[in-house]
Amino acid sequence: MRAAEHPDLTEIGLTEVMAALSDPIRVGLVRVLADGEERGWGELRAPIAKSTLSHHLRVLRDAGLTRTRKEGTRCWVTLRGDDVEARFPGLLSAVLTAAQADGTGHQVSVDTD
Amino acid sequence: MRAAEHPDLTEIGLTEVMAALSDPIRVGLVRVLADGEERGWGELRAPIAKSTLSHHLRVLRDAGLTRTRKEGTRCWVTLRGDDVEARFPGLLSAVLTAAQADGTGHQVSVDTD
DNA sequence: CGAATCGTTCGATGTTCGTAGAACGTCGAA
DNA sequence: TTCGACGTTCTACGAACATCGAACGATTCG
Numbered sequence: 001m002r003a004a005e006h007p008d009l010t011e012i013g014l015t016e017v018m019a020a021l022s023d024p025i026r027v028g029l030v031r032v033l034a035d036g037e038e039r040g041w042g043e044l045r046a047p048i049a050k051s052t053l054s055h056h057l058r059v060l061r062d063a064g065l066t067r068t069r070k071e072g073t074r075c076w077v078t079l080r081g082d083d084v085e086a087r088f089p090g091l092l093s094a095v096l097t098a099a100q101a102d103g104t105g106h107q108v109s110v111d112t113d
Numbered sequence: 114m115r116a117a118e119h120p121d122l123t124e125i126g127l128t129e130v131m132a133a134l135s136d137p138i139r140v141g142l143v144r145v146l147a148d149g150e151e152r153g154w155g156e157l158r159a160p161i162a163k164s165t166l167s168h169h170l171r172v173l174r175d176a177g178l179t180r181t182r183k184e185g186t187r188c189w190v191t192l193r194g195d196d197v198e199a200r201f202p203g204l205l206s207a208v209l210t211a212a213q214a215d216g217t218g219h220q221v222s223v224d225t226d
Numbered sequence: 227c228g229a230a231t232c233g234t235t236c237g238a239t240g241t242t243c244g245t246a247g248a249a250c251g252t253c254g255a256a
Numbered sequence: 257t258t259c260g261a262c263g264t265t266c267t268a269c270g271a272a273c274a275t276c277g278a279a280c281g282a283t284t285c286g
Contacts, residue, residue, distance in 0.1 A: 014215040018208075019135035023274080024128055041233065049276050054234055056274090073232045073283045088211035090203055095131070098201035102127040136244080154263065162246050167264055169244090186253045186262045228286085235280075242273070250265075256258085 005062070012064035012087045020063035021095055026056050028105025030065060033079035034096050041075050043111040118175070125177035125200045133176035134208055139169050141218025143178060146192035147209050154188050156224040 021027055025046055033039060046053055057077060060066040065084060069076045084092045099105050134140055138159055146152060159166055170190060173179040178197060182189045197205045212218050 014140070014208075014211045014217045015135060015137055018131055018140075022128060022132035022135050025274090027127070027131075042231095048274090050233075051235080051277075052275055058234085059273095070233090075233070088207065088214070090207035091211050094201065094203035094207045095127075098127045098204050101201070104127045132243095138244090155261095161244090163263075164247070164265085165245055171264085172243095183263090188263070229284105230286095231284075232282085233280105234282100236278085238277095239275085240273100241275100243271080245269090245271105247268095248266085251263095253260105253262085255260085 006067055007062070007064040009064075009083050009087055012084065014088065016063040017065060017084070017088065017091070020059050020065055023056065023059075024104050025053075025108060026060055026105075027095070027099050028108025029056060029060060029077075030079060030092075031096060031099055031105045032108055032110045033066065033077060034081075036079065036081060038069075038076045038078045039110055041077060044077075045109045045111060047107055119180055120175070120177040122177075122196050122200055125197065127201065129176040130178065130197070130201065130204070133172050133178055136169065136172075137217050138221060139173055139218075140208070140212050141221025142169060142173060142190075143192060143205075144209060144212055144218045145221055145223045146179065146190060147194075149192065149194060151182075151189045151191045152223055154190060157190075158222045158224060160220055 025048060028046065032044065044053065061068055065080060067078050067080050081092060138161060141159065157166065174181055178193060180191050180193050194205060
C-alpha cells in the first residue's frame with residue numbers, strides 16, 4: 001500500500017529522477033525548495049488541486065529528491081540537495097540553472113510568511 | 114503529419130529534454146553518441162524492435178538532443194552536444210556522468226565497424 | 227466530545243507513452 | 257525494371273500518468 005518511503009542514497013535512480021523532473025509543476029517545486037529552506041506544505045502555491053499537489057510531492061519523494069517531515073497535522077518539505085549532489089554530481093544545479101533560463105516551473109510559488 | 118523536425122536552439126525546451134532522457138534506452142543512445150561521432154542507424158544495437166528504435170530516435174530528435182542526416186537509404190545520427198550545452202550548460206555532461214555511475218542505458222551499444 | 231484543519235488515499239477519467247508488427251516509401255543494385 | 261535493404265509511419269494495445277473530487281484518518285482546538 002504505502003510506497004511513500006524516502007529512498008536511501010544508493011537507491012536513487014537516474015531514470016526516476018529524470019522522470020520526476022520532466023513535469024513543469026515538479027520542477028517548480030524543486031525550484032522553490034532550491035534554497036535549502038524547509039517549506040510548509042500549505043505554503044506551496046500551484047494551480048492544481050491539493051490531491052494533485054500531494055501526488056507530485058510523492059513522486060519527488062519517491063525519486064529521492066525531497067524529504068517530508070510530519071509535525072502534527074502539518075508537514076514540511078525539504079530538497080535533498082546534498083544527497084542528489086552526492087549521487088549525481090552537478091545534475092541538480094544544472095537542472096535548476098536550465099529551469100531558470102527556460103522559465104520552467106514559474107507557476108509554482110510559496111507563501112513566504 | 115510530419116513533426117520530425119530539428120528544433121532550433123532557442124526552441125529546445127527543458128521539459129522535453131528531461132522527458133526524452135527519462136527512458137533508459139534513450140539515455141543509452143545518448144551515451145553511445147556522447148563521443149561526438151556520427152553513428153549509422155544500422156549500427157545501433159538495442160533490445161527493441163526497429164520501429165521502437167525509430168520512435169526513440171524521433172523523440173530525441175524532436176527534443177533537440179540529436180540530429181539526423183539522411184544519405185540515400187541510410188541515415189546518420191549525431192548528438193547535438195554543443196547546442197544542448199549552449200542552451201542548458203552542464204546538463205548533458207551531468208546526465209552522462211550520472212548514467213555511467215548508475216549504469217543507465219547499458220543495454221544500448223554500437224557495432225563499431 | 228465535537229468541529230475544524232491538514233494532507234493522503236481512493237476512484238474515475240482522459241491522455242500519453244513504450245512497445246511491436248505490418249505496410250509503406252525510398253533508394254541502390256542486379 | 258525488379259528486387260532487396262533501410263528507415264518511417266500506421267495501427268493497436270496495455271501500462272503509466274496527470275488530474276480532479278470525494279472520502280478518509282490523524283491531529284489540534286474549542
